[in-house]
Amino acid sequence: MQRRATHVPGITTLQHAIWSVPVSPDAAGDLVHTLERGGVLFFPGLPFAIEPGESALFSPDILSSAKNASFDPSTGRIGGTTLLRGKGAPGSKNAEDLARLTGLMRRFSDCARSLVHGLFPAYAGAIQRARASFRPAEIAGRASSWRKDDTRLHVDSFPATPVQGRRILRLFTNVNPAGKPRLWRVGADFEAVAGRFAEALSMPWPGSALLLRALHVTKSLRSPYDALMLQLHDRMKADADFQETSPQTRVDFPAGSTWLTFTDEVPHAAMAGQYQLEQTFLLPLSAMIDESRSPLRILERLKGRRLA
Template sequence: MAEKNQLDTQSIITFPNDDWRAKTGAISSAVEELEQGKILFFPHLGYPLNTQQQSLLDPALVDPKRKNISYDVGRHQIKGVANSEKEPQVRKLLEDYYQACSALIDTVLPEYQSVLRRPVNSLRLHPVSEWRNKSSWRKDDSRLHVDAFPSRPNYGERILRIFTNINPHGEDRVWRIGEPFPQLAERYLPKLAGFSPFKSWLQHKLHITKTPRSHYDHLMLQMHDKMKSDDNYQKNGQQITQRFPPGSSWICFSDQTPHAAMSGQFMLEQTFLLSVKDMHNPDASPLRTLQRITNKRLL
């Protein structure tokens, strides 16, 4: 129990914000806590939907071929809406959510405001149980993992995500949260296969990946897969359960914080990428951590 309480203290940092756009001034510890792999939790920061937006909370709105509805803010490109008549409403909701998230970054993490890039967000309408029932273990996000992109190598860039529970029925979003990344890396690196530059080149030529995988991307993707396939780790690894109620939001680096979505339905999610060099403490990044442990340049 002491170990669990220690992980709880290490993993979740609670903030009082209840307004996305309130200019309350920067929270001095937020960047440092976030870069250590902690989750910034805002229990009173909801994203209320109007009556028209409430009508969008229907899983049938998602294209059956896709997991979620996504919106590329930079390209103004939306994907995954099954009903074209509803697309303008969905687009407006996701654009407005992006604006709110941007305002929150300006307030809580202002040093990131000018350096975050490639904003993409999503409207998640299916219950978590549907992922579990229809996905392979590799795609099952109810298994503890760190995020890595199979087809889009990111060369060490950080994956910053903001989540908001918009469930109208009072259902919590329930996560499991795992151990600190350095401990995780020490656990799994000895189990990972070696990197092959030729294989990386070939995967790119065969259009399996959009660009060649770096050694870093190879390790992160393998770690993602090893974690998810390790039943003993899923059951017995160091972890806590955290409930995120409707009307709450949370932020984490999802490439660093082991997480698993266990239950819940209806969520907004905003993703940004951040260069390691633009971090307050680049040495806390997964890239630098893996380089220290392997004693190799991974890019």
């Protein structure tokens, strides 16, 4: 596999054109090192093939929620789409399109898994495949609350599904049929960002994790780590000075390209673009080559206590 650095700091470009190539042990060692240092691995020539018949799915009208349709690879279940309406009527247009969307998402999710397993053999056996999503809405100009506004730089943290310290690795493919790029801003250095906001992050009160789970706000216990990461996500988005003046680079991800990064660590914002597929993976800390670089360990050092 060829490898070369681009001019964009933090972005490593890889000329990898298929989803299922195992890499040599040397190259794999480099890749995992780059990833764990907060790099973005960018595959400009790794498209996801859309099949004839699937183009009907390429419309924001299929969304029942604001942002994306979701797919759970462990159950095969789809969510967030209007196609679920009337699915009980076999042979209906919705039932057919739902089957098409399920097929597309399953294919993509399997491709993503195969790439991640090939690139990171060190994580094999430990990395968990979580949900995938399809994002057919245009981002630029989309209305949302500041907290949900992904055009603001942030690190990812999930309010309803705590990770308890596990890493969030996400893979994205721009599937825009008209060739439009997805425009991101990528920020720098988690340690510096966390340091900037650390003092303002407060420990959750005892008992809050049990209460949130009892109220079904969370699906499992929200660890102090999850509570602090949610606050960090919000503080970053709410701080206009941070948004404007913190170190950041604009990156255009062309249609037909794929990229992946630890989104719990790498500040990012999606500014414009339409039609994207995304697959989330969760990685237990013990599978990292160097877990001292994880957001959990960095926050623990900054706060002087265990958080998960």
